[in-house]
Amino acid sequence: MEVGFSETCASQDEKNVDLIIINCCQVTEKARKEAKGKINAIVKEYSNAKIIVTGCLSKEEISKIKGIEIVDNTKKEKLVSSMYPNVDKNIKNFSGHTRAFIKIQDGCNSFCSYCIVPFLRGRSHIRAFDDIMQEIKGLLKKGFKEFLLTGINVGDFKDLPRLIKTINAMPEVERIRLSSLNVEHVDDLLFETILESKKFMPSLHLSLQSGSDKILKKMNRKYSSSFYLNIVEKFKKNKNFTFTTDIIVGFPGEEEEDFLASLQMIRRVGFIKVHIFPFSCKEGTLAATFTDIVKKEDILRRKKTMAQFAEDIAFQEREKFLGKEMVVLMESKGYGYSENYLSIRGLKGVKNEILKAKIVKNDKLGLFGENVYAY
DSSP: OTTSOOOOOTTTOGGGOOEEEEEEOOSSHHHHHHHHHHHHHHHHHOTTSEEEEEESSOHHHHTTOTTOEEOOGGGGGGHHHHHOTTSOOSOOOOTTOSEEEEEOEEOOSOOOTTOOHHHHHOSOEEOOHHHHHHHHHHHHTTTOOEEEEEOSSGGGOTTHHHHHHHHHTOTTOOEEEESOBOGGGOOHHHHHHHHHOTTBOSEEEBOOBOSOHHHHHHTTOSOOHHHHHHHHHHHTTSTTOEEEEEEEESOTTOOHHHHHHHHHHHHHHTOSEEEEEEOOOOTTSGGGGOOOOOOHHHHHHHHHHHHHHHHHHHHHHHHTTTTOEEEEEEEETTEEEETTSOEEESOOOOTTOEEEEEEEEEETTEEEEEEETTO
């Protein structure tokens, strides 16, 4: 907006659309198909606009589409500054969100056997500490209270404990979260920093992918199921701490006992949310060379079974908070998220307001609360 542009509702006023920037993803097969479909639809509908396509969708996928300008993913971060050199590159706002997303790292060196990310986004690289802090200070002026530190592999940010402590010491900051974390990066210093920083919320997304040690090794993950559980138990010293995760079902070589091991991990950890991904082969990865493919019908059956099982476990976890008071950051009218990332509905409050709620009900939609006006 600093360069004189204003957001327009394209569907209502097509002629006023001058510039469209499409940031694509092809980390999953679904994302790849949706991105290509969206690009084609936009090109067809807004032929008068300048259309820039960037992100990790390969050039081969879109090079034949006419009417677009392709910017390589490695140059994406400098896209705005290259077009408008005099404009501050730091993000000033996140429309529609109460939390600010602060990118601290990109790329990956892990080379998990199923993952295309290192080939699409390059090797791991971190953002300058001072640049991060400058962006946070600017976003605080816009009224943001919660900051989510993001990246492909945030654990590669070696100065993460210092970053968390520095943000924690800022009076205007109310909440700090991490987007995702691999358990092999949780050393004693990071563990102590997270638990001791009062503004770091008691919830983590700890990527699991499988509960079977055989499959974890084949995935080239850097931990065992017992190591993962040990990290979880350490964080559970705070009884309000909650966990979310990702799990792949149907990875090559996954047998019923491996699948059952994943279900057992869901039970033992007590995840409040499990993101389930059916295995999809990506050309160029090591997993694409595996021949012990799981049948499609078995993958779909396991996904359905796990989804129901995970929902049941999440319901049980939420039951523990019935009758308790929780501090909630309102997302919009009627609902918000507690400190440990539980969705609380039925509340009276406005977007970006922090209030206290008493939990009065738990159902398949989540928790419901009543305002506690003493907060």
